[in-house]
Amino acid sequence: xxxxxxxxxxxxxxxxxxxxxxxxxxxxxxxxxxxxxxxxxxxxxxxxxxxxxxxxxxxxxxxxxxxxxxxxxxxxxxxxxxxxxxxxxxxxxxxxxxxxxxxxxxxxxxxxxxxxxxxxxxxxxxxxxxxxxxxxxxxxxx
Numbered sequence: 001x002x003x004x005x006x007x008x009x010x011x012x013x014x015x016x017x018x019x020x021x022x023x024x025x026x027x028x029x030x031x032x033x034x035x036x037x038x039x040x041x042x043x044x045x046x047x048x049x050x051x052x053x054x055x056x057x058x059x060x061x062x063x064x065x066x067x068x069x070x071x072x073x074x075x076x077x078x079x080x081x082x083x084x085x086x087x088x089x090x091x092x093x094x095x096x097x098x099x100x101x102x103x104x105x106x107x108x109x110x111x112x113x114x115x116x117x118x119x120x121x122x123x124x125x126x127x128x129x130x131x132x133x134x135x136x137x138x139x140x141x142x
Contacts, residue, residue: 008116010060015052015112022048026104037093037100038086041107045085049078056119062134065127073123081111 022044029040053074057063063070085107092098092106120128129135 007060007120011056011116011119012112014055014060015116017055018048018052019108019112021051022108023101023104030100037089041086041089041104042082045078045082049074052115057124058131059133061119061124061127062129062131063124063127064131065124070123070127074119077115077118077123081114085110
């Protein structure tokens with residue numbers, strides 16, 4: 001129980017750092033380059049996903065899993081999340097006139113709330129605590 005709570009806290013902190021990457025790169029593209037929201041959002045999302053996946057795989061889930069397979073599973077998640085969040089973004093900013101940063105924050109919260117369980121129970125389900133950083137399993141007393 002304590003181990004899973006610590007894993008969740010680590011995930012949230014690393015996801016927060018990915019969020020800083022996402023909002024920082026989004027701001028750069030949106031404010032400095034004046035790119036369309038959807039393009040800025042998509043590039044920022046990809047940068048944050050790469051960071052989040054890499055760091056969480058190693059330190060939160062301590063997984064020695066097949067990286068291409070794990071990345072493919074994460075890609076599958078984003079094949080659903082990205083179009084849905086982009087549609088939500090378009091609806092809220094273009095149709096209802098909401099602030100782009102508020103909508104980005106909402107998408108980031110939705111991403112955090114859905115991606116952690118997906119990574120925990122789908123992507124790394126069978127490979128948690130298998131890399132060199134994982135604590136060695138105690139051998140039963142003989």
